[in-house]
Amino acid sequence: MEEHIFNIEGLTHRFADGTFALKDLSVTIQQGKKIALLGNNGAGKSTLFLHLNGLLQPTGGTVRFKGKKMKYDRKALLSLRKQVGIVFQDPDSQLFSANVQQDISFGPMNLGWDRNVVQEKVQWAMDQTEVTEMKDKPTHFLSLGQKKRVAIAGVLAMEPDVWLLDEPTAGLDPYFSRQIMALLDSIHHPDKTIILSTHDVNLAYQWADEVVVMNDGKVIYQGDPVSVFHDEDILVKAHLEKPWVFEMFQALLQSRIPGEKELVPRTKEELLKKIETEKIY
Amino acid sequence: MLLIDKYAYFNGLKDVHPLEKMIFALSLMLFSLTVRDLAVSLITFMVMSALIIFVAKIPPSYYLKLLLLPGFFLLSGTLTILFSISSTFTSIPNIWWSWKVGNWQIFISDGSIGTVINLITVVFSSISCLYFLTLTTPITVILSVLRKLKVPSLLIDLIELTYRFIFIFLDTALAIHLAQASRLGYGSVRQGIRSLGLLTSSLFLGVFQRSGQLTMAMNARGYQENLSYIEDTYTFSSRNWLIAIVILGSLILIYGYM
Numbered sequence: 001m002e003e004h005i006f007n008i009e010g011l012t013h014r015f016a017d018g019t020f021a022l023k024d025l026s027v028t029i030q031q032g033k034k035i036a037l038l039g040n041n042g043a044g045k046s047t048l049f050l051h052l053n054g055l056l057q058p059t060g061g062t063v064r065f066k067g068k069k070m071k072y073d074r075k076a077l078l079s080l081r082k083q084v085g086i087v088f089q090d091p092d093s094q095l096f097s098a099n100v101q102q103d104i105s106f107g108p109m110n111l112g113w114d115r116n117v118v119q120e121k122v123q124w125a126m127d128q129t130e131v132t133e134m135k136d137k138p139t140h141f142l143s144l145g146q147k148k149r150v151a152i153a154g155v156l157a158m159e160p161d162v163w164l165l166d167e168p169t170a171g172l173d174p175y176f177s178r179q180i181m182a183l184l185d186s187i188h189h190p191d192k193t194i195i196l197s198t199h200d201v202n203l204a205y206q207w208a209d210e211v212v213v214m215n216d217g218k219v220i221y222q223g224d225p226v227s228v229f230h231d232e233d234i235l236v237k238a239h240l241e242k243p244w245v246f247e248m249f250q251a252l253l254q255s256r257i258p259g260e261k262e263l264v265p266r267t268k269e270e271l272l273k274k275i276e277t278e279k280i281y
Numbered sequence: 282m283l284l285i286d287k288y289a290y291f292n293g294l295k296d297v298h299p300l301e302k303m304i305f306a307l308s309l310m311l312f313s314l315t316v317r318d319l320a321v322s323l324i325t326f327m328v329m330s331a332l333i334i335f336v337a338k339i340p341p342s343y344y345l346k347l348l349l350l351p352g353f354f355l356l357s358g359t360l361t362i363l364f365s366i367s368s369t370f371t372s373i374p375n376i377w378w379s380w381k382v383g384n385w386q387i388f389i390s391d392g393s394i395g396t397v398i399n400l401i402t403v404v405f406s407s408i409s410c411l412y413f414l415t416l417t418t419p420i421t422v423i424l425s426v427l428r429k430l431k432v433p434s435l436l437i438d439l440i441e442l443t444y445r446f447i448f449i450f451l452d453t454a455l456a457i458h459l460a461q462a463s464r465l466g467y468g469s470v471r472q473g474i475r476s477l478g479l480l481t482s483s484l485f486l487g488v489f490q491r492s493g494q495l496t497m498a499m500n501a502r503g504y505q506e507n508l509s510y511i512e513d514t515y516t517f518s519s520r521n522w523l524i525a526i527v528i529l530g531s532l533i534l535i536y537g538y539m
Contacts, residue, residue: 055497078503086501092452093494096445099421102510109510110503118511138290138419140448154502 003031003066005162005193006052010061013047013217021047023217024061032190036204036225037197039214040239045197046089048214049164052195053086082111085160089167091147100142100150101126101135107158118157125157128183144171152180156187163187165196169203181207205229205243206267213238226264245271283451284343285415293338294417298515299426302418305525310410312532313403321536322402328528329409337417347412348405355404359397363389420444425512438508446491453487454480 006029013022021044029035039045050056051063054070054077063070065080085107088094097103104125108118126132129149139147148171155163163184169177181203184194198204204211204225211228213221215238221228228234229242242250249265252275265271289295294302306329313325333339367373369386379388414423421444424437457480461467466476 050497053501055500077500078505081501081503088494088498088501090494092449093491094498096442096495096499097421097508097510099419102421105511106499106504106508107502110505115511122511136290138286138421140445140452141287141290158502 004064005029005031005066007064007067008051008061009064011048011051011058011063012060013044013051013056014059020217022051025214025218026061027212027219027222029193029195030210031193033193034184034188034207034209035193035195035212036208036210037195037212037214038199038201038204038238038240039197040237043214043238044217045214046166049086049166049195049197052162052164053084054080055086082158083160084162084164085155085158086164087152087155087166087168089170091144091151094151094154095139095147097139099136099138100131103139103150104131104154104157107154111158121157121159122153125153128156128186129153130179145173145176148172149176149180152183156183161192163192163194163196165194167197167199169198169200177203201229201241202243202245205246213240225266249274283448285347286419286448288337288339288343288416289419292417293336294332295419296515297417297521298517299418299422300429301517301521301525302414303423303426305521305528306410306414308525308529309532310407312529313406313410316536317399317403318536318539319399319402320539321532322399322406324532324535325406326402326409329406329413333409333413333416337413339416344412344416347416348408351404351408355401359400362400363393363397365390365393428512434508441508442495446488449491450484450488454484457483 006027008025008027008029011022011025012020014020025044025048037045037048047056051058054072057072065084070076070080095103097106101122105118105122108121113121123132126135129152131146131149131153134142134146134150139150142150148168152165152168165184168180168184172180184196184207188194196204196208208225211221211223211225212219213228213234215234220237221231221234226246229240229246234240235242243266245265245268249271263274265274309325309329313322330344333344334341364387366385366387368384369381370384373388373390375391377389377391377394379386421441424441427437428434461476461480465472466479467473
């Protein structure tokens with residue numbers, strides 16, 4: 001039986017200026033999934049993340065974490081944030097300590113771990129994100145890509161069960177984008193849930209177990225990462241393009257012998273293998 | 282990026298224990314401020330400058346520029362001390378230079394020359410002590426020492442966040458300035474003033490937005506009452522302590538003999 005990490009019902013968020021960021025949004029997040037959150041700019045993805053970390057309080061509706069209604073007192077929030085880690089889109093808003101190692105150690109120290117444990121976790125997180133060599137540098141000496149990795153390391157060192165990543169690969173070169181995705185694969189575990197917002201459909205398509213599409217403060221799709229790209233309505237609404245592997249496969253299917261329609265390839269390697277073994281060209 | 286901050290991280294003395302540097306610089310500064318002696322001040326200034334240039338390896342031209350920074354304040358301060366005005370009927374002993382205007386005279390007395398020279402040397406010796414500290418020790422490290430010395434953590438956290446924000450604002454201001462300049466925002470003086478106004482107002486809005494985001498980010502990582510980190514480790518060196526004691530000791534001896 002799959003456990004529900006988040007149960008969101010009718011979540012509404014209104015900003016002080018009267019605009020709605022989330023409107024009656026309902027979604028259920030299951031434990032152990034790798035979820036890609038897609039949607040056009042301004043769809044409310046970042047606001048949803050802030051709600052999942054208890055950083056914002058709903059104007060209406062409820063958020064349940066592990067079956068319990070979220071509470072917003074100090075103690076409850078602290079325990080929530082021990083389990084749910086968030087990586088912000090703009091690393092400058094997240095990094096505030098003067099040097100890299102100190103910034104990464106901020107979260108673990110707040111968890112009240114023993115100093116040796118903190119040291120160990122920080123070192124491990126720095127190794128994983130390849131930032132060890134800049135550990136004594138102040139954060140304002142780093143490039144955007146480096147800051148982004150340090151921000152991820154700062155959450156990694158806290159070992160949360162649920163990861164919220166707001167566009168983790170935006171602004172990174174292909175090498176570090178791949179590193180980050182590989183890192184997410186390596187921390188993925190049946191107990192860990194990863195929710196990642198992105199505009200990169202190719203990344204979402206090949207990485208995710210499940211895709212959630214948002215538009216105008218609502219969830220308009222939740223399901224497998226393949227069928228969403230058959231639904232033109234959703235694609236137009238959420239400003240999404242089809243992943244190139246998917247598109248290529250559709251084109252191959254149309255022009256030549258249809259192979260097994262059910263097994264749509266999701267990575268370049270799968271597509272190439274299919275072309276080779278099934279002779280669909 | 283501020284050069285002074287960059288040197289603090291990359292200099293010949295960066296691995297020396299910060300407490301050693303702080304005690305050394307501050308004790309020399311305090312001594313020179315209390316005794317206000319010409320020789321002591323000059324020696325302090327020379328020792329500090331030599332350490333900054335030869336040991337910490339800060340480029341002399343940059344150090345010279347930094348020394349000129351307080352020059353303006355010093356100049357305006359000393360001029361008022363140097364020149365005195367009185368009526369021609371009062372006789373003043375030990376006049377070194379004077380100029381009569383009607384019933385008044387502007388003059389420089391031997392006493393005021395002495396005061397000015399003393400002031401200048403004391404100022405430069407204490408400035409060189411402070412530059413020694415700021416050019417060789419990053420703020421973060423100074424803060425970690427203050428933390429160990431049990432300075433209230435609220436104060437330290439404030440300094441730390443202020444320090445971090447200086448760079449965020451510099452970066453933001455530079456980026457806005459660049460964007461304005463690329464669209465001819467500084468083409469004429471008039472436009473320049475207008476652009477500068479816009480820059481300032483958007484920077485202010487930026488401050489509020491940033492501080493909101495920062496609060497969220499800190500809360501997300503379980504911020505409670507104070508900022509706690511693992512500290513960098515430095516080791517005390519008995520050689521450095523010896524050098525510091527010898528320098529301070531010889532200064533005291535020199536002062537005693539004079």
